[in-house]
Amino acid sequence: MFKLLAIDRFTILLVLMVILATIVPISGQPAQIFNTLTTIAIAILFFLHGAKLSREAVVQGIMHWKLHALVFAFTFAIFPIIGLMAKPVLLPLLGQQLYWGFLFMCFLPSTVQSSIAFTSVAKGNVAGAVCSASFSNIVGMFITPILVSFFILGKTQHDFDPTASIIKILLLLLVPFILGQILRPYVFPLMSKAPSIVKAFDQGSILMVVYGAFSSAVVAGLWHQVNGWTLFYLTLACSVLLTIIMLLAYYLPKWLGFNREDQVTIFFCSSKKTLASGVPMAQILFIGQPLGMIVLPIMIFHQIQLMVCGVIAAKWSKQAQQQEE
Known part of the structure; x- marks a missing residue:
């Protein structure tokens, strides 16, 4: 069963990276070397994700286009x-930055990884x-660079070129995945x-990116711009957003007539956002912007x-087991 303790351990490590970046931020030439190592780690991570994904699962999954269409609508329209x-x-x-x-x-x-893990746990x-x-x-x-170009950077940086950003993102994430x-x-x-090697690269690359991003943000005066009340409002906003999405992702598939297994898949795939892809994308898209504020x-x-998904997945797993018995 998916252990909440593992989630808590990674959460603690993320907090430690933020604290470490606050106390000992990396900058200058060491920061450039560290960023290069981080980029290599991310490329290896997506190479491993590509090697892990079976062709049979892709073919079988592609046939269920209604499920993917609904997840796509949640991810790139409703959110x-x-x-x-x-x-x-x-x-x-x-x-503005936050x-x-x-x-x-x-x-x-x-x-990717947590959506599959939670879906598996919840049957x-x-x-x-x-x-x-x-x-x-x-x-x-x-899609993400295009949306960022149209709704964020296109309004403030009129010379922003989404095409160049897309190419950089494809070289960093998609090319290793295809390989x-x-x-x-x-x-x-x-x-x-x-x-455990994929999990190690998954968590390790994220921790490296978070430390690098917050180091540059701290050097630029992050904690002079973000106080306790701002963090509270941001946490509340994220919680409210997740609640709204989860309610929609729970009831809409039922209303549309999906079976239980598909309802579980839609719920977990539609309600989450990626940190593993998100932070590298932010590094490419928001050059010259306070990256720590963007990724917070x-x-x-x-x-x-x-x-939240860990608790729900464990509960649904027990319910499915009771129904089988």
Whole structure:
């Protein structure tokens, strides 16, 4: 069963990275070397994700287009609409940079690993989750920069070129993913012998990115701009957003007539946003912007979604087991 303790441990590590960046921020030449190592770690992570994804799961999942269409609508339509509608309330409370980060979070694709893990625990359609989450991340490499260009940077930086950003994102995330798919017959047997390697790269690369991003933000005066009340408002906004999305993702599939397994898959794939893809995208898209302010909303939302989904997945797993018995 998916252990909440693992989530808490990663949450603690993320908080420690923020504290470490606050006390000992990395800058100058060491920061450039560290950023290069982080980029390599992220590329390896997506290579491993590509090698882990089976062709059979892709083919089986693609056939269920109605499920993927609904997850796509949640990820790239409902989330952004709510984020844009919240502007009159959130902009005065959070300020421009944090609201940009909140809106950027709404534009991001779903998670891959946790969506599949929670769906599996709750006895949902795992093949559908594998295909839907992976498809969301691949499509997000194109859609997220376009949404950022149109609703955020295009209004303030008229020379912003989404095409160049898309190419950089594809080179960093998609090309390693495709290489992983091509080399899967050779790489996956080795990964099966060390199943924790993907998780280690997943969490390790995120921790490296968070430390680097917050180091540069601290050097630029992050904690002089964000106080306790601002953090409270941001956490509350993320919690309210997740609650609204989860209610819609719970009742809408039922109303549309999906079976239980598909309802579980839609719920977990539609309600989450990726930190693993989000922070590297932010580094490419928001050059010259306070990156720590931009990624803070997705960091907070990511931890809330993991803890809430962990509780729900465990409950649904017990319910499914009782029904089987």
